[in-house]
Amino acid sequence: QVQLVESGGGLVQAGGSLRLSCAASGFTFNIYDMAWFRQVPGKEREFAAAIAWIGGVRDYADYVKGRFTISRDNTMNALYLEMNNLNPEDTAVYYCAATRGRYSDQTPLSWSYWGQGTQVTVSS
Numbered sequence: 001q002v003q004l005v006e007s008g009g010g011l012v013q014a015g016g017s018l019r020l021s022c023a024a025s026g027f028t029f030n031i032y033d034m035a036w037f038r039q040v041p042g043k044e045r046e047f048a049a050a051i052a053w054i055g056g057v058r059d060y061a062d063y064v065k066g067r068f069t070i071s072r073d074n075t076m077n078a079l080y081l082e083m084n085n086l087n088p089e090d091t092a093v094y095y096c097a098a099t100r101g102r103y104s105d106q107t108p109l110s111w112s113y114w115g116q117g118t119q120v121t122v123s124s
Contacts, residue, residue, distance in 0.1 A: 002026040002113050004096045009118030014087050016122070022079040022096030022115060030074040033103035035111060036081045038092035038120075045095065047106035049081060059104050063089075086122045093117040 008020040020036070035050035049070040050059045058070055069082040079096055097111035105111075 002098075004098065004113055004115035006094065006096050006115045006118040009094060009120045011121045011123065012086055014122055014124050016086050017082070017084045018086065018120060020081040020083065020094055020096075020118060020120075024077045024079065024096075024098065027098065027113070029077040029098075032098045032100055034070075034072055034079045035097045035099075035103070036068075036070060036079075037095045037097055037108060037111075038090075039095065039117075040092045045108045047108075048094070050103045050106075051079070052103040053100075057103065059106075061106070083120070086120075088122045088124045091120060091122050093119050 003025045005023045012018055031053050033052050036048040037045050038048050039045040047061050048064055049068055051070045051072050067085045071080045095117045096115040098113040099111040102110045
């Protein structure tokens with residue numbers, strides 16, 4: 001059974017940092033591309049960052065470049081998102097996602113597996 005479990009969300013002040021984690025199980029993690037998406041109530045889920053299965057190739061949405069860093073540990077079946085210089089517009093539920101061969105595809109429908117999400121709230 002495929003499971004993606006996010007953690008690390010919470011409340012932080014503007015300018016602060018958070019590190020999200022995603023624990024994966026039930027599939028061969030090291031051959032899957034992984035990504036973080038986020039969603040605000042009433043809006044579509046949007047792409048934030050992705051990392052290819054080989055780990056060295058990354059893609060970021062323009063709004064997170066220079067602030068967020070995606071990484072993975074294939075020995076631990078874990079995905080991470082380091083978020084710095086957070087602002088209130090980053091408030092959202094953040095989701096971990098997995099797919100094969102589509103790391104640069106920013107369309108949510110292209111991603112096969114999803115976690116339940118973790119809430120990130122940034123206060124001004």
